[in-house]
Amino acid sequence: MIKLYAYPRSRSTRVVWMLEELGVDYEFIKIDLMAGEGQTSEFKSIHPDGKVPAIDDDGFVLTESAAILNYLGDKHPGSGLIPKAGTPERARYDEWSYFALTELEQPLWTVGKHTFVLPEDKRVAEMLPIAHWEFLKACDVLSRWLDGKEYALGDSFTAVDILFAHTLRWADAFKVPTGSEVLDAYRDRLSERAAFKRVVEKESQFS
Ligand SMILES: N[C@@H](CCC(=O)N[C@@H](CS)C(=O)NCC(=O)O)C(=O)O
Numbered sequence: 001m002i003k004l005y006a007y008p009r010s011r012s013t014r015v016v017w018m019l020e021e022l023g024v025d026y027e028f029i030k031i032d033l034m035a036g037e038g039q040t041s042e043f044k045s046i047h048p049d050g051k052v053p054a055i056d057d058d059g060f061v062l063t064e065s066a067a068i069l070n071y072l073g074d075k076h077p078g079s080g081l082i083p084k085a086g087t088p089e090r091a092r093y094d095e096w097s098y099f100a101l102t103e104l105e106q107p108l109w110t111v112g113k114h115t116f117v118l119p120e121d122k123r124v125a126e127m128l129p130i131a132h133w134e135f136l137k138a139c140d141v142l143s144r145w146l147d148g149k150e151y152a153l154g155d156s157f158t159a160v161d162i163l164f165a166h167t168l169r170w171a172d173a174f175k176v177p178t179g180s181e182v183l184d185a186y187r188d189r190l191s192e193r194a195a196f197k198r199v200v201e202k203e204s205q206f207s
Contacts (some may be wrong), residue, residue: 004028
């Protein structure tokens, strides 16, 4: 069974969501980041940077949330959660996945880090206006792409929707507006999925 090293409402939520969409059995192993469990030498032998998520699939250890989604999707090609490699659909999937991580998540995480994540003496308040501006710029691009679409790649839900919806839910939790009714409706629509409700239930058991 896949072991998932996770902490509720962190980037490991993306992997919980993927596993719930796939209907794959997994063991949720809580790494209490707030209690410093990420920094033990035991956990660092799994994730060298002491972060979540990480998975152990029968001895194969993998980190980085998006890479884990791709690995799981490729392992279950019948799920349709990731387009087949070597197709234009996969290229489009990759394009928007990289956008999610580098254009959308990055400025939002900068806001998070310099508002509540980093120790107070490492926070730089002057970075916040530019990070907000960059996030809104990325939201505008995504909003125009999603307008009129049910999902990021069109008619069917894929793992890139997990990256987007999770990031947009973080924005909501961080009280950072997207400036887009399209994005807010998309986030709320995806949060209604049965698999996501199971994610909330699972994480509540470990909160
Ligand atoms: N790029 C990594 C980022 C992982 C990451 O930063 N995880 C956070 C939780 S959301 C973490 O474990 N932080 C603990 C720490 O920085 O010590 C991914 O997407 O998996």
